Amino acid sequence: MSIAFIFGTNLLNYDPRGVAEFHAANPCMQRLYASVGEWTGLDEDLLLRRREDADADPETRSRQGSVALAAAMIGIHDVLGQQFGIHPAAVGGLSLGSMVSSCLAGALPRRCVFELLMRMDHIGPRDPAGPAEGVAVAFLPVDDDIELLVEPKRDGVWLAGDFGTHPTGQFRILLLSGYRESLERLAAETTVGSVQLQELNTVAVHTPLREAVRASIAPLIAEVAIKDPVLPLCSALEQRTLSTAAEVADMFSRNAVETIRIDAMSAEMRRHRTRLGLVLGPSLPRGWIDFPFPVVHIESPADLPAVTAGIFETGAVMPPRRVR
Numbered sequence: 001m002s003i004a005f006i007f008g009t010n011l012l013n014y015d016p017r018g019v020a021e022f023h024a025a026n027p028c029m030q031r032l033y034a035s036v037g038e039w040t041g042l043d044e045d046l047l048l049r050r051r052e053d054a055d056a057d058p059e060t061r062s063r064q065g066s067v068a069l070a071a072a073m074i075g076i077h078d079v080l081g082q083q084f085g086i087h088p089a090a091v092g093g094l095s096l097g098s099m100v101s102s103c104l105a106g107a108l109p110r111r112c113v114f115e116l117l118m119r120m121d122h123i124g125p126r127d128p129a130g131p132a133e134g135v136a137v138a139f140l141p142v143d144d145d146i147e148l149l150v151e152p153k154r155d156g157v158w159l160a161g162d163f164g165t166h167p168t169g170q171f172r173i174l175l176l177s178g179y180r181e182s183l184e185r186l187a188a189e190t191t192v193g194s195v196q197l198q199e200l201n202t203v204a205v206h207t208p209l210r211e212a213v214r215a216s217i218a219p220l221i222a223e224v225a226i227k228d229p230v231l232p233l234c235s236a237l238e239q240r241t242l243s244t245a246a247e248v249a250d251m252f253s254r255n256a257v258e259t260i261r262i263d264a265m266s267a268e269m270r271r272h273r274t275r276l277g278l279v280l281g282p283s284l285p286r287g288w289i290d291f292p293f294p295v296v297h298i299e300s301p302a303d304l305p306a307v308t309a310g311i312f313e314t315g316a317v318m319p320p321r322r323v324r
Contacts, residue, residue, distance in 0.1 A: 001317050005101070006284070007091070010069050010283075020049075022079055028075075028079060033048070035110075039114045058123055067117050069281060070100050076298055084304075086278075087322070088278075090231060090233075091231055094262060097236075100113065107226055108226050108248075124213045124216065132202065133180060133202055135175065135177050136183045138190075139166075139194050139196075149174070161174065164266075178204050178207055206257065210257050218253055221253065227245050234266075234269050237254055237260065239264040239268050270292045270293060276310050276314045
């Protein structure tokens with residue numbers, strides 16, 4: 001009957017102003033950002049998304065964006081804990097968020113997470129003459145078969161993310177990833193608007209096309225002293241709780257090439273008797289996901305009263321701090 005912290009993934013062009021407001025008002029977050037700057041070499045303006053490196057290649061921009069969002073999520077975690085005494089009884093995350101949640105579950109030090117994000121490939125080498133990649137969001141009626149949209153039924157399209165049923169109960173929200181031509185063909189063959197290509201996203205995330213990313217992570221993980229998590233760490237690759245260092249390392253390795261499933265993670269949190277979920281940072285779209293418990297998104301200080309109200313309304317018990 002407690003609280004779970006949920007960490008999402010890198011949303012393109014998220015509004016960074018709320019994170020900047022948290023940073024300006026909280027010394028604990030300022031200290032974190034100073035440390036992240038030392039560990040990564042990125043300045044505060046990049047970390048707070050006040051500017052972008054216009055000359056950076058896509059790999060570098062992806063790396064910087066991941067570090068910035070990871071800092072935001074961990075910083076908000078620190079504000080909740082140090083300023084308000086709000087600590088999680090369970091944690092979990094999607095993609096980037098799975099790495100952040102592993103850290104905050106006590107499986108590896110913060111510095112290791114940021115150094116890993118700076119050293120690993122986020123896109124991996126690609127053939128400039130090869131086929132273009134892409135990502136699409138699909139809105140699938142709940143009675144339709146997901147398998148008809150993706151490999152092996154449809155060449156060049158994979159299910160990158162299953163975000164579950166929309167709160168209306170009328171359709172599922174899917175992230176499809178693969179070759180752009182295949183995605184365009186799928187969009188043309190389905191109901192208008194049901195498959196929407198994301199023009200700014202040109203990387204087929206969470207598919208076998210990211211095998212180079214997986215390969216880059218493997219030797220880096222071997223250098224990190226991953227420990228057994230202290231908190232229940234809920235996986236988004238399948239419904240289970242990761243309880244050993246080996247399971248965490250395996251999740252890190254699989255993360256780039258396998259489907260993320262929010263229902264699997266949230267169902268496991270529910271099994272741990274979660275009463276209230278807190279989504280930290282601008283890492284999941286509001287109002288799109290039907291969690292099995294009430295959820296509050298915390299993207300700016302203006303969201304904090306809703307956290308207090310949520311704790312009161314759900315009767316969630318605030319556990320003591322367990323990860324130091």
